[in-house]
Amino acid sequence: MYREKDMEPKSSPDLARHPPDVTYHDSTSRVTRHASRPRIAVYWTGSCGGCDVSFLEVGEAVVEILSHVEIAFWPALVDVKRSDLEALPPGYIDFSLINGVIRTEENYEMAKLLRAKSRYIVAYGACAHLGGVPSLANNWGKEEIFAVVFGPGFRPGSPVGEDNEAQLPDLIRVAVPLEEVVRVDYAVPGCPPPAPLIDRFFGALLSGEMPEPPYVFANVKALCEECPRERHDDRRIERIHRPHEIVPDPKECLLEQGLICLGPVTCGGCDALCPDAGMPCTGCLGPTPEAGDPGAAMLSALASLVRFEDEGEQYFAKEDEALEALADPLGTFYMYSFGKYRRVR
Amino acid sequence: MIEGDGFEPKIVAFLCRWCSYAGADLAGTSRLKYPPNIVPIRVPCSGGVDPAWVLRAFERGADGVLIGGCHPGDCHYISGNYKARRRTVLLKKLLPQVGIEPERLRLEWISATEGQRFARVVTEFVEELKALGPIEASGDALRVTRDGESPAPRGG
Numbered sequence: 015m016y017r018e019k020d021m022e023p024k025s026s027p028d029l030a031r032h033p034p035d036v037t038y039h040d041s042t043s044r045v046t047r048h049a050s051r052p053r054i055a056v057y058w059t060g061s062c063g064g065c066d067v068s069f070l071e072v073g074e075a076v077v078e079i080l081s082h083v084e085i086a087f088w089p090a091l092v093d094v095k096r097s098d099l100e101a102l103p104p105g106y107i108d109f110s111l112i113n114g115v116i117r118t119e120e121n122y123e124m125a126k127l128l129r130a131k132s133r134y135i136v137a138y139g140a141c142a143h144l145g146g147v148p149s150l151a152n153n154w155g156k157e158e159i160f161a162v163v164f165g166p167g168f169r170p171g172s173p174v175g176e177d178n179e180a181q182l183p184d185l186i187r188v189a190v191p192l193e194e195v196v197r198v199d200y201a202v203p204g205c206p207p208p209a210p211l212i213d214r215f216f217g218a219l220l221s222g223e224m225p226e227p228p229y230v231f232a233n234v235k236a237l238c239e240e241c242p243r244e245r246h247d248d249r250r251i252e253r254i255h256r257p258h259e260i261v262p263d264p265k266e267c268l269l270e271q272g273l274i275c276l277g278p279v280t281c282g283g284c285d286a287l288c289p290d291a292g293m294p295c296t297g298c299l300g301p302t303p304e305a306g307d308p309g310a311a312m313l314s315a316l317a318s319l320v321r322f323e324d325e326g327e328q329y330f331a332k333e334d335e336a337l338e339a340l341a342d343p344l345g346t347f348y349m350y351s352f353g354k355y356r357r358v359r
Numbered sequence: 360m361i362e363g364d365g366f367e368p369k370i371v372a373f374l375c376r377w378c379s380y381a382g383a384d385l386a387g388t389s390r391l392k393y394p395p396n397i398v399p400i401r402v403p404c405s406g407g408v409d410p411a412w413v414l415r416a417f418e419r420g421a422d423g424v425l426i427g428g429c430h431p432g433d434c435h436y437i438s439g440n441y442k443a444r445r446r447t448v449l450l451k452k453l454l455p456q457v458g459i460e461p462e463r464l465r466l467e468w469i470s471a472t473e474g475q476r477f478a479r480v481v482t483e484f485v486e487e488l489k490a491l492g493p494i495e496a497s498g499d500a501l502r503v504t505r506d507g508e509s510p511a512p513r514g515g
Contacts, residue, residue, distance in 0.1 A: 153457060310411035313453065317445035325441045327431040337448045344456035356457065357418045 052108040052219060055087035055099075056138075057128060059121035060148050060189060061114025065139040066090040068206035072213055079216045087128075099127060107132040109219065111202070115141040115148045115353060116190050120183035129196040134227065136215075140205040140298045142192040143230075145353015147205070149189040150345065152352060156185040191354045199227035205298035205350055208284040232299045233282035241277055241286040243267045251319045254339040257293060268294045269319065274346050279305035279312050296349050307355050309347030316340070368422035368488035370397045370481070373412070375405045377435040378470045379427025385474030393478040394485040397425070405429070405466075406439025410446055413464060417454075423463045423488045425480070430468040440468070459494055462487060 058066060069076050086107045087094050110132035116122055129135055140146040151159055160168050173181050192198050202215045215231045218224050238245065245267045255272040262268055268275040268289055275294035277286070281302050288295050301308035320336050322329050340346065348356060374380040380401045386393065402408055405428030413424050426447060428440040444466060451461035467480050 307411040307414075309453075310409060310414060313410045313449050314446060317442055317449055320445060321441075325438050330444070333445055334448055337445060337452070340449065340452065342456075343449060343453040347453070356414065 051082060051084050053084045053086040053106065055085075055107045055110040055128060055132065056091070057087065057089065057110065057112050057124060059112060059114035059124060059142070059192075060117035061139070061141055063090075064206045065113030065141075068139070068204075069212065071206070071209040072216075073209075075213070079220070082220050096124070096127075099131060102131050104130050105133050109134045109136055109200075111136045111138040112142050112192055113139040113206075115146050116186065116192060116195050117148060118183040118185055122186060122195055125192060125196050134199040134224075135192070135196060137192045137198045137201040137203075139207055140203060140300070140350040142198075143201045143203045144300050144351040144355075145189060145191045146350050149191070149353025150348070152188045152356070153344075156187070159185070188357075189353050193354075199229070200224070201228075201230040201232075201300075203230060203232050203281065203299045204284065208287055210285055211283050211299075214283075230281070230300070231283070234303060235282050236302050236305075237277040237280045237282045237284070237286055237289070237295055237299070240282045241267075241289050243286075243289055246270060249319055250321050251316075251336070252322060253336055254320070256341060262292055264292065268292075274312075274316065274340070276308065276312055276347075278315050279308050296346075298350050300351060308351050309344075309355060312347050313343070366489055366492060368396050368485060368493075369420060370423040370425055370484060370488070371416040371421045372397050372399045372425040372427060372481075373402050373405065373408045374399050374425075374427040374469075375429060375435075375440075376401050376403055378429035378433065379405070379467070379477065381471035382427070382469040382473045382477040385471065386477045387474075389474045391474055391478040393481040396485050396488075397481050404434070404436050404439035405443035406434070406436060406441075408443060408446070410450055413450055414453075414457075417459055417463070417494065422491075422493060423465065423484055425484060426464075426466045427469045427477075427480075428466065430470055433470065460491055462491065463494070 056066065069079075072079070085092055086102065087099050087110075107128070110128045112125060112128060112135060114121065116125055137143045141148060145152075154162075173179075200215075202211055204211055207215075211231050218231075233240070244265055249267075249270055251270065251272050253272050254274065257273060260271070260273070262271045262273060269277065273294040275289060276297035277289060277295045279301050280295055280297045281299040283299055286295075297308055297312075301311065305311035317337075320333060322332055344352070372383075374383055380399065383399055405426055408426055413426075416424050426443055428443050429435065431440065434440040447464060447466040450464055454461050454464060465480075465484055467476075469477050469480065
């Protein structure tokens with residue numbers, strides 16, 4: 015699923031196929047060490063910071079996890095600078111967990127730098143994995159984004175400060191998921207990744223039984239498979255609701271109650287946290303391999319579900335009215351995946 | 360950007376093999392004239408046209424997409440055309456959100472005997488797309504400020 019052609023930096027060591035549990039010889043630093051205490055880096059690019067916090071989701075287990083890894087670079091947790099990272103030999107870090115979308119020139123440079131210093135790159139969270147919410151901005155040009163957010167006159171990439179002593183990094187043309195700029199080995203999806211998947215990832219990492227990359231730490235089967243809500247055979251929707259408009263029945267399938275739930279097209283693995291709590295799935299774990307393009311798949315599914323007791327010309331007007339209630343198709347179908355699946359031209 | 364006379368729109372047409380594709384065939388064998396801007400793709404049923412194909416066609420350079428299906432009640436698979444219709448309704452809601460005019464997607468019922476109708480639909484569609492011009496690249500198009508208003512800053 016990841017584009018292999020992409021941009022492996024030439025200087026990186028040829029270690030990518032080594033299983034992480036073996037004692038290996040680091041070709042650059044000339045030290046032999048055991049990887050049972052893997053070196054990790056955690057870095058945020060275009061991110062809200064929620065992914066960094068999400069490690070606490072696993073509760074006390076986080077102490078156990080952190081005691082078994084060596085933190086090589088994690089700006090949110092330890093005092094490290096970019097120059098420290100630059101000083102590391104290529105391939106020094108075992109796993110770099112990058113969260114956030116690639117939005118600015120700085121994000122791009124840091125992704126390249128981390129790729130060069132790491133044996134494996136992990137896209138952590140929906141933004142790094144699929145583009146996430148920030149990639150919905152790809153609908154607009156960067157001038158337009160700056161004009162709306164900062165007001166007229168603000169130029170991206172322009173110098174700031176009294177003596178123009180600093181220069182802000184410019185935006186790249188579109189916000190893209192990590193795999194567009196570096197080769198990505200693993201993904202831990204979610205917005206932010208839910209506890210079961212964080213557990214699964216660190217469980218594999220610390221036991222030294224990481225699957226062969228590329229690999230996404232989520233279920234191949236759809237979320238519906240693990241959802242406790244009851245589904246029926248003859249499914250149809252006569253009316254679409256938004257989550258705040260109704261109090262859904264606690265036992266029945268949300269989709270059948272008219273709430274747009276992306277469960278049918280989204281990977282499982284989160285134990286159906288949201289549907290269980292009465293909120294429809296918004297698709298943060300990304301599409302199942304079967305669904306492919308999540309928005310198109312969900313649009314299709316919805317078009318099949320919205321119908322009345324029979325089909326035919328006499329129902330066209332009623333169907334149109336029912337479909338008209340869908341307020342924001344783009345935000346509903348591509349909330350986390352716009353950057354990966356849709357290209358503006 | 361090419362406008363007006365010089366602009367020849369590209370149309371991708373998904374035609375159901377039972378009705379619309381046969382209709383297109385008839386237009387051909389009847390020596391009917393219609394503009395050559397269309398790339399027909401034969402599909403088993405209009406209900407099998409994945410919305411992803413439509414979106415991808417636009418993203419990769421199509422200026423218009425035509426979906427041709429059987430008339431209501433005539434679908435070889437009973438209700439495929441109804442499903443295609445509901446998908447089209449949703450796609451027409453989605454397209455403006457990504458900067459594509461909904462008129463660029465067209466669903467038409469064309470039966471196997473309607474060669475004339477096929478030729479007319481294509482001719483009309485090409486005219487319409489010529490009037491619309493190419494899809495505007497979003498890039499730095501500054502849609503917000505196009506009418507001279509400077510947008511108000513938002514948030515804190």
